[in-house]
Amino acid sequence: MAKLTIVADITVKSDKIDIVKAELEKLIPTTRAEEGCQQYDLHQDNDNPAHFLFFENWESREAWQKHMNNQHLKDYQAATEGMVEDFAVYEMTHIA
Structure with missing residues (x-):
C-alpha cells in the first residue's frame, strides 16, 4: 500500500x-x-486568519478513509455546520 498525503484546505466565515x-x-x-x-498538522494563514490547512500523511488510503468515517469528524461537522465557507481535500503522492 502506498503512503497517502492529504492537504485539507478550509476557509471559514470571518x-x-x-x-x-x-x-x-x-x-x-x-x-x-x-x-x-503518520502526520496531522494544522496551519493557519498569517495573512488570512480564516484560512486553515491540514497537512496529513497516512500509511494508506484505506487508513485515511477509515479516519474520514470516524465519529470525531462527524462531531466536528455538526459543531461547525454553516461556519465553513469553502472546503477542499487534495489527495497527493509524495515525490521527493
Whole structure:
C-alpha cells in the first residue's frame, strides 16, 4: 500500500474563526492516535486568519478513509455546520 498525503484546505466565515479553530484543534490528539496516521498538522494563514490547512500523511488510503468515517469528524461537522465557507481535500503522492 502506498503512503497517502492529504492537504485539507478550509476557509471559514470571518466571524466564526475562533469557534472553528477550537473545533479543528480538538481533532488533533484523537486523529494522531489513529492507526495509520503518520502526520496531522494544522496551519493557519498569517495573512488570512480564516484560512486553515491540514497537512496529513497516512500509511494508506484505506487508513485515511477509515479516519474520514470516524465519529470525531462527524462531531466536528455538526459543531461547525454553516461556519465553513469553502472546503477542499487534495489527495497527493509524495515525490521527493
